[in-house]
Amino acid sequence: MDFKFRNATINDIDIIWKLLEQGIQKRKKEGSNQWQDGYPNKDVVRNDIENNYGFIIENDKNTIIGYIAAMEEIEPAYEIIEGNWLTNDKYIVLHRLVVDTINPIKGLATWIMHNIEQLILDREIYSIKVDTNFDNIGMLRIFDKLNYHYCGKVFFRGSPRLAFQKILSKKNEH
Template identity: 50%
Template sequence: MDIHFRQANQNDAAAIWTILQHAILRRKNDGSTQWQDGYPNPEIINNDILKGAGYVLVQDQTIIGYTAVYFNYEPAYENIQGKWLTNNDFVVVHRIAIGESQIGKGFAKLILKYVEQVALEENIYSIKADTNYDNLPMLRIFESLGYQYCGEVFFRGSPRKAFEKILKP
């Protein structure tokens, strides 16, 4: 089984949007308010790709996962109610989503491991992320991978739990 992680391109947009639509529905079916307000949407995905921030997890030439990876940029993180572990360069990871047929196989964790590699290749030793209070699968993943809870940040008027992981060089 060939699995790799790469930057997304415009040809990937439809597959990414399909994955995200299923993830949006999963959040709704779980009773979550996360991603139930028209976000994310195809325009967000297009912007990620244009900015070089969209990444896909590919298994045997099929896109099975998506995330956005930004360097040193997330305005909402400037106003944390709490305290980040570091104030150095950081990678932000947003919109982790796994294809419907691949749920529960550890691929979200694998994406985060690949994001760690991307950060280290850029000599960045901090990853920051957030999720909704009721996104229990993502909260468990952050805990299992050593992310530390740092406080709350706000997106579109809603609080999110904010996490940071410090990487070893």
């Protein structure tokens, strides 16, 4: 796949928001309550960009086709887990992975996850924590495929989420 992965800039916010709106509608059509409560929103994306958490994926025509936030900070919702994290080491939190659903590209979300893992390794951090809704079949498949370990349940904005962690090897073995 010939894609570019880079930090999002404030100039990207409207396009990122359009992708997130697609994701919000997709989850709604699937009958999920995930992303149906006003989150995420443009202010969340602006905060991602201002803190250098936001990353976009562009195709060979420089069109933004995906977005993910990778946050190098403690996620308060992860402090209490019904279960156990694999480690309590420093970690990156992943949120808001979305891809273009109007012109879908098979394997793009997996490609994004591989690239974000490499970015995290480049920062010499070896742990990723992430959560998703129990009915987000696409993300659950990706976590399984990429060897993320189910650790338990966390509560995010009052709703239970399935929590996963992956320990990255220093050689980045996929």
